[in-house]
Amino acid sequence: MAATVAVALACNRDAESPPPASPNAWLTDIGGLVVSTATTGSSIDPNGYVVVVDNTQRQSIAPSGVVVFTGLAPGQHTVALTDVASNCTVSTPLTVMVSLLGSGTAAFPVSCAPAGDLTVSASTTGSNLDP
Numbered sequence: 001m002a003a004t005v006a007v008a009l010a011c012n013r014d015a016e017s018p019p020p021a022s023p024n025a026w027l028t029d030i031g032g033l034v035v036s037t038a039t040t041g042s043s044i045d046p047n048g049y050v051v052v053v054d055n056t057q058r059q060s061i062a063p064s065g066v067v068v069f070t071g072l073a074p075g076q077h078t079v080a081l082t083d084v085a086s087n088c089t090v091s092t093p094l095t096v097m098v099s100l101l102g103s104g105t106a107a108f109p110v111s112c113a114p115a116g117d118l119t120v121s122a123s124t125t126g127s128n129l130d131p
Helices: 002-012
Strands: 031-041 047-055 057-061 064-073 075-082 092-099 104-112
Touching: 031 047, 031 057, 031 075, 031 092, 047 064, 057 064, 075 104
Parallel strands: 031 104
Antiparallel strands: 031 064, 047 057, 047 075, 075 092, 092 104
């Protein structure tokens, strides 16, 4: 089975790619990860967010969008959503399992509260007031 998979993968590799060090060398980078965001509320940041995988790979994503990461080794990966506006909340990071010849998914529901106004007033009474 491994030889069949290695041959099938070799057919999909770039013609200029160097040969693998071993028959299973190409099997370490064929996983994928699908990341989605779904933003609700108001005062949503129109610039969207940044998805970071394992603190190394980054992609911009729309407030309600999908991005795909490829070439990931099978196993656990840390997926974080960054560049989130201060009026928005999201649970991040997530740990996602990517399987050999498969893909993992990470879904980030983001909730944004309306940006508000803050009014502060102060009054001082008494004697010997500081000017």
